[in-house]
Amino acid sequence: xxxxxxxxxxxxxxxxxxxxxxxxxxxxxxxxxxxxxxxxxxxxxxxxxxxxxxxxxxxxxxxxxxxxxxxxxxxxxxxxxxxxxxxxxxxxxxxxxxxxxxxxxxxxxxxxxxxxxxxxxxxxxxxxxxxxxxxxxxxxx
Amino acid sequence: xxxxxxxxxxxxxxxxxxxxxxxxxxxxxxxxxxxxxxxxxxxxxx
Numbered sequence: 445x446x447x448x449x450x451x452x453x454x455x456x457x458x459x460x461x462x463x464x465x466x467x468x469x470x471x472x473x474x475x476x477x478x479x480x481x482x483x484x485x486x487x488x489x490x491x492x493x494x495x496x497x498x499x500x501x502x503x504x505x506x507x508x509x510x511x512x513x514x515x516x517x518x519x520x521x522x523x524x525x526x527x528x529x530x531x532x533x534x535x536x537x538x539x540x541x542x543x544x545x546x547x548x549x550x551x552x553x554x555x556x557x558x559x560x561x562x563x564x565x566x567x568x569x570x571x572x573x574x575x576x577x578x579x580x581x582x583x584x585x
Numbered sequence: 586x587x588x589x590x591x592x593x594x595x596x597x598x599x600x601x602x603x604x605x606x607x608x609x610x611x612x613x614x615x616x617x618x619x620x621x622x623x624x625x626x627x628x629x630x631x
Contacts, residue, residue, distance in 0.1 A: 482606035508596065521593060522606050529598040529605075 445483050467548040470555070474526045481522045492516065526551060587619045588627035603629060 445452065454461070455476065456469030486492070497512045507513050526547050528535050535541065542550075564572075593607035594600075602608075612628035619626025 478606040482609045486610060508594075517596060521595070523595075523597070527604065529595050529600050529602040531600060534598070 445479055466552040466556075467545060470548050470551045471526065471544060474524055478522060478524070486520070586627065587622055587624035589615045590627075590629035591615070592629070 455472040456464050456466065458465050458468055494512050497507075497510055501507055501510065526544065528539055528544075528547075530539065589611075591608070591611045592601050592603050593605050593611075595602055595605070608630055612630055615628050616626055
């Protein structure tokens with residue numbers, strides 16, 4: 445990713461691609477999101493450095509209560525959809541001890557039940573059909 | 586010896602997950618600081 449490859453394939457693949465798993469696909473999607481977050485980096489500006497906030501808080505105060513923290517938390521912090529960040533006790537009580545495979549399976553079922561493939565724009569569709577027709581014409585001669 | 590084992594703090598779960606991408610970002614910055622100081626440097630992670 446850091447070297448600049450435009451496409452890294454393999455999402456959802458098991459056994460060198462002899463098997464494709466939808467559950468593995470949503471897990472890989474989660475890992476890819478983490479990689480993308482890490483490679484996106486952090487915007488560094490006077491505003492995000494927040495030197496005045498650090499000065500105000502110093503060593504004894506707390507950053508969590510700062511408006512600056514709240515403002516940037518939502519847009520800057522990573523947030524996994526499937527991976528559990530709870531400690532074991534919370535995971536057992538609140539997540540029903542569900543492991544990643546189970547969580548991924550639920551996600552797959554939800555996507556298959558609710559996802560609608562967005563239709564291709566009419567003009568793009570017509571353009572594609574034109575290309576196919578012109579190719580078929582050439583093939584016939 | 587220079588270094589730091591630092592990650593983000595997830596306020597939704599009230600945990601400090603070491604599997605978060607932020608750990609890599611912070612560790613990269615720590616490593617660069619270590620190089621700047623010309624000190625052997627450790628960071629957390631795998």
